[in-house]
Amino acid sequence: MTPVPDPSEEWRRLDRRTVLVTAAVLTGVAGGAGLPTVLGLAGAMPLWRAVTWVLAGAALLVGGGAAADYVRWRRTRYRVGAERAELRTGLLLVKRRSLARERIRSVDLTAHPLLRVLGLVKVRIGTGENAGGESTLELDPVTKAEGERLRRELLDRVRPDAPDSPHDGALAVLDPGWIRYAPASFVAPLLGGAAAGAVMQVSEWFGAQGEVIEWIGDRFQDTSVLGMIVVLVLLALLAGTVGALGLWVEMWWNYRLEREPGGTLRVRRGLFTARSISIEERRLRGVELVEPLGVRMCRAARVDAVATGLVKDDEDKHADHKTLLPPAPRDLADRVAAQVLRESEAPTGAPLTAHPRAARTRRLRWALGSALAPVAVLAVLGAALTPVLLYAAAGCALVLVPLAVLLALDAYRNLGHGITGDYLVTRSGTVRRTTVALQRGGVIGWTVKQSSFQRRAGVLTLTATTAAGEGAYDIHDAGEGEGLAFAAEAVPDLLAPFLKPTGVRDAGVETRKTRG
Amino acid sequence: MTGENAIRDEVRLRPPRNAVDERAVTWWRTQLLLTTTVPVVVLGVLGALLQPARFWLLLTAGAVAVAGLAATAFFPAWWFRVHRWEVTEDAVYVRTGAFWQEWRIAPMSRIQTVDTVRGPLEQFFRLSTVTVTTASSKGAIRIEGLDHQLAADLAERLTRITQDTPGDAT
Numbered sequence: 001m002t003p004v005p006d007p008s009e010e011w012r013r014l015d016r017r018t019v020l021v022t023a024a025v026l027t028g029v030a031g032g033a034g035l036p037t038v039l040g041l042a043g044a045m046p047l048w049r050a051v052t053w054v055l056a057g058a059a060l061l062v063g064g065g066a067a068a069d070y071v072r073w074r075r076t077r078y079r080v081g082a083e084r085a086e087l088r089t090g091l092l093l094v095k096r097r098s099l100a101r102e103r104i105r106s107v108d109l110t111a112h113p114l115l116r117v118l119g120l121v122k123v124r125i126g127t128g129e130n131a132g133g134e135s136t137l138e139l140d141p142v143t144k145a146e147g148e149r150l151r152r153e154l155l156d157r158v159r160p161d162a163p164d165s166p167h168d169g170a171l172a173v174l175d176p177g178w179i180r181y182a183p184a185s186f187v188a189p190l191l192g193g194a195a196a197g198a199v200m201q202v203s204e205w206f207g208a209q210g211e212v213i214e215w216i217g218d219r220f221q222d223t224s225v226l227g228m229i230v231v232l233v234l235l236a237l238l239a240g241t242v243g244a245l246g247l248w249v250e251m252w253w254n255y256r257l258e259r260e261p262g263g264t265l266r267v268r269r270g271l272f273t274a275r276s277i278s279i280e281e282r283r284l285r286g287v288e289l290v291e292p293l294g295v296r297m298c299r300a301a302r303v304d305a306v307a308t309g310l311v312k313d314d315e316d317k318h319a320d321h322k323t324l325l326p327p328a329p330r331d332l333a334d335r336v337a338a339q340v341l342r343e344s345e346a347p348t349g350a351p352l353t354a355h356p357r358a359a360r361t362r363r364l365r366w367a368l369g370s371a372l373a374p375v376a377v378l379a380v381l382g383a384a385l386t387p388v389l390l391y392a393a394a395g396c397a398l399v400l401v402p403l404a405v406l407l408a409l410d411a412y413r414n415l416g417h418g419i420t421g422d423y424l425v426t427r428s429g430t431v432r433r434t435t436v437a438l439q440r441g442g443v444i445g446w447t448v449k450q451s452s453f454q455r456r457a458g459v460l461t462l463t464a465t466t467a468a469g470e471g472a473y474d475i476h477d478a479g480e481g482e483g484l485a486f487a488a489e490a491v492p493d494l495l496a497p498f499l500k501p502t503g504v505r506d507a508g509v510e511t512r513k514t515r516g
Numbered sequence: 517m518t519g520e521n522a523i524r525d526e527v528r529l530r531p532p533r534n535a536v537d538e539r540a541v542t543w544w545r546t547q548l549l550l551t552t553t554v555p556v557v558v559l560g561v562l563g564a565l566l567q568p569a570r571f572w573l574l575l576t577a578g579a580v581a582v583a584g585l586a587a588t589a590f591f592p593a594w595w596f597r598v599h600r601w602e603v604t605e606d607a608v609y610v611r612t613g614a615f616w617q618e619w620r621i622a623p624m625s626r627i628q629t630v631d632t633v634r635g636p637l638e639q640f641f642r643l644s645t646v647t648v649t650t651a652s653s654k655g656a657i658r659i660e661g662l663d664h665q666l667a668a669d670l671a672e673r674l675t676r677i678t679q680d681t682p683g684d685a686t
Binding site for chain 2: 481
């Protein structure tokens with residue numbers, strides 16, 4: 001990059017080494033796709049011809065891709081002025097995108113290993129709008145120093161209220177011991193299944209799928225079918241666990257959550273692909289404590305940010321942009337949540353109002369319904385066709401019914417809502433329990449839903465709508481009067497004008513109040 | 517003494533003040549009739565043409581017709597009783613639904629856009645739908661079945677109020 005007199009006003013170029021990166025990536029792709037193609041073609045023609053064809057194709061792909069990227073590099077310019085950040089790109093159709101600087105809410109840096117070797121980063125500049133691609137500028141790539149400069153320059157705003165010092169600096173750093181929670185998530189069984197699928201797929205490329213299955217059958221010649229299934233499932237789970245551990249290390253190595261002077265939270269993490277995600281505190285409307293069942297049983301929790309206009313990354317599904325803390329011990333998660341929100345006590349840890357027993361009845365009914373449906377199907381089929389299915393139905397009932405009842409009771413126990421200081425807190429879920437602490441000022445509307453069954457049971461579902469996070473957070477099956485009073489108290493003057501007192505049945509009513 | 521029965525009837529949501537236009541009932545009936553007629557006619561024609569499956573096709577057509585007519589007779593009147601709306605100085609308040617009823621409230625200060633939509637059938641009945649959106653992806657409020665003049669005035673009024681409110685409504 002040539003030095004220029006006033007760097008903030010000049011049109012700048014991306015780093016020219018992007019061509020190199022593209023070529024290298026395409027070479028990798030060509031290699032990965034070429035090998036099975038050669039093996040596939042080798043059946044129809046001599047090996048040298050297959051290799052020649054594939055090499056020619058690969059050269060075309062790599063050369064063409066690099067040339068296209070060179071043109072893109074030549075035609076792309078960006079500029080950060082006093083008012084706007086602008087990007088010009090495109091060969092025939094020149095695209096200009098310009099973002100008002102005051103609307104810029106996030107500057108995220110990512111660098112995959114290749115970029116890191118060359119000292120480059122990919123920069124995404126986003127506004128708070130949910131309009132998707134239209135509201136982000138992507139600079140792919142610039143030098144690391146330039147990325148840092150852009151990040152600091154675009155997000156550094158002078159905050160009038162001086163931030164209190166105890167909440168500044170590093171809020172959390174990685175404890176390698178947290179890796180013990182990695183296999184407890186749902187990633188492990190998924191990866192296990194994927195590994196088994198991959199073995200089958202690769203062996204099919206080499207035309208050896210039958211042999212693999214035969215070989216597996218041979219290993220288990222002297223065990224029963226059930227034993228074989230158990231061992232195979234255990235193997236898949238083992239592979240999944242190893243995969244989950246590896247993924248955790250890749251994602252969370254060098255993790256660090258810190259607060260920067262400009263009023264920005266910054267998450268840095270990643271072993272091979274380094275990521276830096278900045279969330280402006282102005283956009284923060286609360287936090288969400290997420291506890292998948294396995295993680296919850298280990299008394300751990302993950303902390304997500306509830307913020308407006310977070311970048312939704314489609315390319316990189318595992319790079320969750322809203323996660324502030326990976327699964328970590330529950331007390332620590334609460335402490336980090338409190339620090340992120342600049343509170344002395346974590347709103348997510350406060351005691352909550354329980355929901356009426358009708359909510360429990362409803363949950364038990366759903367659970368029994370969903371557990372008995374397959375049992376009933378099996379039983380009917382069994383009665384009509386073969387008695388073996390009747391045994392299967394009995395087995396299903398024995399396993400599913402207690403499981404469903406346990407989950408239903410747990411789901412009921414987890415229901416709760418309350419007001420803690422400036423936050424509205426709601427908790428629900430059993431397989432994935434979430435506790436949301438939402439700023440009361442961030443609630444921009446209420447939706448109250450009630451089905452005929454709920455009406456009879458005297459419960460209703462309250463939904464606080466908000467500009468942040470998922471857009472709406474539910475309070476399931478709250479008591480009718482108590483829930484409405486709670487909603488009216490949580491957001492003053494919004495619901496109250498539309499409430500009316502009804503015939504009070506009991507004198508003790510006025511003494512009841514939600515816990516604050 | 518603070519049992520659940522005691523607090524159950526402490527407060528209730530009161531119904532919004534205004535009913536929708538009476539023509540909305542006819543509009544809903546026509547909609548339901550049209551959505552019933554299309555599959556019934558298709559099934560009937562197929563039944564007339566396809567000899568082997570005639571019985572089953574005509575039976576399905578009959579079932580759909582009966583269900584559709586029952587819904588046409590039953591739901592619009594119920595909807596008319598439930599669907600109500602109200603716009604105060606501070607908020608928009610709407611009740612909709614039948615089996616699943618829904619009350620939606622959006623404060624005036626958080627409204628971002630106000631749209632008026634008139635489908636072909638609505639135009640025929642001189643009705644409009646006003647949609648009010650907030651910054652939440654899930655907070656939109658629809659008021660269906662308003663007289664089109666009333667809807668236009670309402671949209672204008674809402675737009676004026678929200679323009680006067682500072683901030684980006686998030």
